[in-house]
Amino acid sequence: MNANANSVNIKSNVRESGGYHHGDLRAAAIAAGMQKIDEQDHPDLGLRALARDLGVSATALYRHFPNKDALLDALALEGLNRLGAHQAQAAQSVGGGREGFGEMGLTYVRWAVEHPALMRLIYDRVGKVDLAATNPTKMGEAFFQLRAGIAATMPKDISPEQQATAALHAWSLVHGLAMLILDGQVEYDADLVRKVVLMTDFTNC
Amino acid sequence: MNANANSVNIKSNVRESGGYHHGDLRAAAIAAGMQKIDEQDHPDLGLRALARDLGVSATALYRHFPNKDALLDALALEGLNRLGAHQAQAAQSVGGGREGFGEMGLTYVRWAVEHPALMRLIYDRVGKVDLAATNPTKMGEAFFQLRAGIAATMPKDISPEQQATAALHAWSLVHGLAMLILDGQVEYDADLVRKVVLMTDFTNC
């Protein structure tokens, strides 16, 4: 697989030697932006500060992103891919049944707690993406993957429609719990998360 | 009850006659800010724009709020009070049992859908309030009230500890569902909300 516009495989974030051109500023910007955001609680990112970190002029980023929102969208997409992959992997490594279901929810919440700004950025941005813009498809795909991961540990002995409702229930539950924790309303506690998630009764769909 | 610093009873938002002083700029700012925010999807508020609406200079607001965050905190507090009151009223007017429980959840989600920016502002701000600041107590009180409203329709035949878990479950569920709707991930549907909320099984605490 060769590097496409969305890959973020670069050697370093800052300009290497004194070369005039940067190499792959777009990828470097995404990588540096991801790192910067992931060190914060809130997804605040300044174009100028980022450019400074990259050793590049403030306006250079406009050669790769039409505006700040586009950069944030790219970061949100990258974050969403990471979350989806993380969730899918968890679904695979965890057994089924109610225990596995609780574990999946815990995984979602834990990821959110470990990447608060990224989590916020994802949901901040996906609601705003202009569907005519660069890659709404990728966003949709990534979310589809996330939902699939969530639905993976759903009980099989209920109808598809019930499964959809149950999946929404599960997603709402862990998402709400994660948000309440990120917003400082609830203290993170793995046991509590499991207990709360397992209160769902699938026979009530 | 006479007007204290947090009341918002004013005659009009803009300056009345040519008087030099405004009357009650603090209250007017909160009222105008609330209205402005409630007309939006996201809690973006510019100090200068707000001052313009009030017919007042941009820096005038600094006589009543140390900075923008303090104004936003005041707005969030007002919003939280409204949400809490709304929720408490719903708890009172709705019967108990599972049906009442579902109705309470629906009330929370519907309020969020009707006041998206306010909802976001509340949870944006309460996580950031400096506990040494103006009125952390009021914030805490207001949230306590909200939680009480949520817990009001909790089943009585379970232990207090189970009730706490169940309340957190309920809060997480409706909050997450509301947020997913606000973020455009789920379409609002009253029946669906009720169905999702009613999947909770309190015997599993």
Next chain:
DNA sequence: TCACTATGTTTATGATGTTAACATGAATGC
């Protein structure tokens, strides 16, 4: 070699939050 394009740079613009210095209305003390 010569144009062309991609990707940088510098400079400039208008918006924002915030501070400082100043002005005036209303309230207070004599």
Next chain:
DNA sequence: GCATTCATGTTAACATCATAAACATAGTGA
């Protein structure tokens, strides 16, 4: 009743931000 003081406005100024415009250079392909 008058002078002083305090609360609450004002204007001017500053730093920062996103962004646009004009210019410059590095790499590419004819």
